[in-house]
Amino acid sequence: MTHALPYRTHNHAHCVTDAMDEARSLCQTAGTRLTQLRAQILELIWQSHRPLGAYDILAILNDQGRKAAPPTVYRTLDFLQGMGLVHRIASLNAFVGCSQPSHNHNGCFLICEECQNVLELSADSIRQAISKETGAQGFKVRETTLEIAGTCPACINKDGGKNGAQ
16 A cells, blocks of 8 residues: 655545544444544644644644643543554654554654654564564564664755765
8 A cells, every 4th residue: 555655746635634534434343432522632743744743733833723632632642642643753743644543553753863864664574583582582462663864855856865864
């Protein structure tokens, strides 16, 4: 499955609409509600195409005239994460929309240190390698999140390849 890269040209409105439609469908199937606030926060995350922290989200909501307290935003993010609609990027203490919320998968992210864009990879080979190596150790994996920091193609091209070269 190929997904648009956040640092490459794509139909941004289309990807946000698709993500919101899938979120509504998943919530309906699970018998939960995608409340107005949950939908608003999920849409903010998808519209940014960059990781957003809870206080970033809170500031945007306040700018839009919606008064929300930090615990409300954190509860909403917990719900969205629990439904598989967002991923938490621990190194940034921020959240990104999940490109495959209907599929159980390992989180593997490319994080650009220049522009802060994050790309979720969906490579079975990574999942299989982790499963093989942890299984060989008799280790039962509950969750896997892999964060890879570097420089995206757009930033490499922007500075003439000075950054990100190995």
